[in-house]
Amino acid sequence: MSAQVYEQITNLIEKSQKILILTHARADCDGLGSALSAYLVLKEMGKDVTVSTNDPAPENLMFLPSINIVRNSVSDSNKFVISVDASRVKLDKIEVDEQGDKVNIVITPADGILTQADVTFPTGADKYDLIMVLDTGNLEHLGPLYDKNVELFYETPVINIDHHASNTEFGQINLVDVTASSATEILFEYLEWLENKKKKKMITEDVATLLLGGIITDTGSFQHANTSPRALDTSAKLLDLGARQQEIIKHIFKTKKLSTLKLWGIILSKVQVDPVHRMVWSTISKDDLQEADADPSETEGIIDDLLTNAPGAEIIFLIKQNPDLVSISMRSTNNQADVGKFSADNGGGGHIRAAGFKVKDGRGFEEIVNEVVGKVRQYQAERLNIHGQPIVEPIVNPIENPIVEKPQSANNRPTIGISTGRKGDLFGL
Ligand SMILES: [Mn+2]
Known part of the structure; x- marks a missing residue:
């Protein structure tokens, strides 16, 4: 089936000259990695390619090859165009008349008179x-980039390459594989096929680095459940092709700004655990961001650290206050606790084990936090068939008051135990 889709994609690319590559707002390493590797390959094929995403790339991704060509609008140039309709009045000459700080563009018609209506x-x-x-x-x-250019998507064929379970198949051609670890894994398989078909090398060291970056980050360095044999196999091939794995690891996992560390400290100090409903969560408010002098993007990655360090928890989530809305990132440790479905039910989406949704922030952060926590608890209560009052155990300061491993509960259901012997050990911070 794939080969047929691959053929369709190739035909459409070959027919096209001017190509726009887009990825989601607040793009991550998989989004930018897939967009930039496609860019490098298409440029090599002689295409005129523009890459756009709504927001500037986060600082830790500035090492990605060709990152500097990414634009934050769909325009491919910074030119300002004055257009004159010459269908009614023939033009004779166009002059530029500079007068101090002003520049006049003087258009003289051959006959007749130009009016304002002829100029756009x-x-x-x-x-x-x-x-x-x-x-x-x-x-x-895609964010505001889409809202501002909706008509562009009606006029132009779209190829959709993605791995999100919630993908709406919005393209004329959809290469969507929800079993893939990342978009770059899907793209790699296509490029491998294309190289074979064209008998031409396309996956250079830069392309391989971009593709591996997507797999490494979307699998949380091969720690998440989406680390399939296929993801590992693809990664091995990419290393063989010269992907610079150490460069990726260094920039993404080993370089943290002081503000990020401060922010993590704040988030960790607010971690709460509900062992009965097997959930762990934390919050981050605008004030917290300000206190740490951090950017909202700096919270990325912490949810995955919570995940790997909260044994016994089924659902781990982080509630974050952004300028106008509150975003909830969720992770699950097993396929029965389906945070993808939970998020979709709340207007968001994602995968079974990694998903998220957003809530408008009109009511005050505390109220939203309580509501979200209540919904997750209710979801778990129904799933786990729990009746009665929840037992919440807020950890005021997990570093000073570590939760000690609890004995199994009466009905032999395992309870959460985050144990930490030494100060600062919690969540591997
Ligand atoms: Mn991805």
Whole structure:
């Protein structure tokens, strides 16, 4: 089946000259890695390629090859265009008349008179022959970049390459594989096929580095459940092709800003555990961000650290206050606790074990936190068939008051135990 889709993608690329590559807002290493590797390959094929994503890349991804070509709008140039309709009045000459700080563009018609109605200032999107959207479950996830250019998506064929379970198949061609660890894993398999078909090397060391970056980050360094034999096999092939794994690890996992460490400290000090409902969560408010002098993107990664260090918990989530909304990132440790479905039911989406959703922040953060925690607890109560009052055990300061491993409960259900012997050991911080 894939080969047929591969053929369709290849045909469409070959027919197109001007190609726009997009990935989701607040792009991560898989989004940018897949977009930039596609960029490098298409450019090598002689295409005119623009890569755009709504937000500037986070600092720790500035090492990615070709990151500097990424734009934050769908325009492919910084030119300002003044357009004159010459269908009615023939033009004779166009002059530029500089007067101090002012520049007049003087257009003289051959006959007749030009009016304001003949002049327009076309802005926004350029014409593209093809749009490729990578690592993006639906077009809304492109953020304001999509809202501002909706018509572009009606006029232009879209190829959708993604691995999110919630993908809405919005493309004319959809290469969606929810069993893939990352978008770059899917793209690698296509590029491998393409190399074979064209009898031409396309996966250079830079392309391999970008592709491996997506797999490493989306699997949490091969720690998440999506670390399949296929993801490992693909990674081995990419290393063989010259992917610079140490460079990825160094920039993404071993370099943390002081503000990030401060922020993590704040989040960890607010971790709460409900052992009965097997859930662990923490919150991060605007004030916390300010206190740590941190950017909201700096919370990325902490949910995965919570996950790997909260044995017994089934659902781990982080509630984060952003400028206008509250975002909830969720992780699950088994396929029965389906945070993908839970998030979808709350207007978000994702995978069974990694998902998220957003809530409008009009009511005050505390209230939203209580509501979200209540919903997760209810979901778990129904799943686990728990009746009666929840037992909540807030950890005021986990470093000073470590939770000690608890004995098994009466009905032999394992309870959560986060044990930490030494100060600062919790969650591997
Ligand atoms: Mn991804």
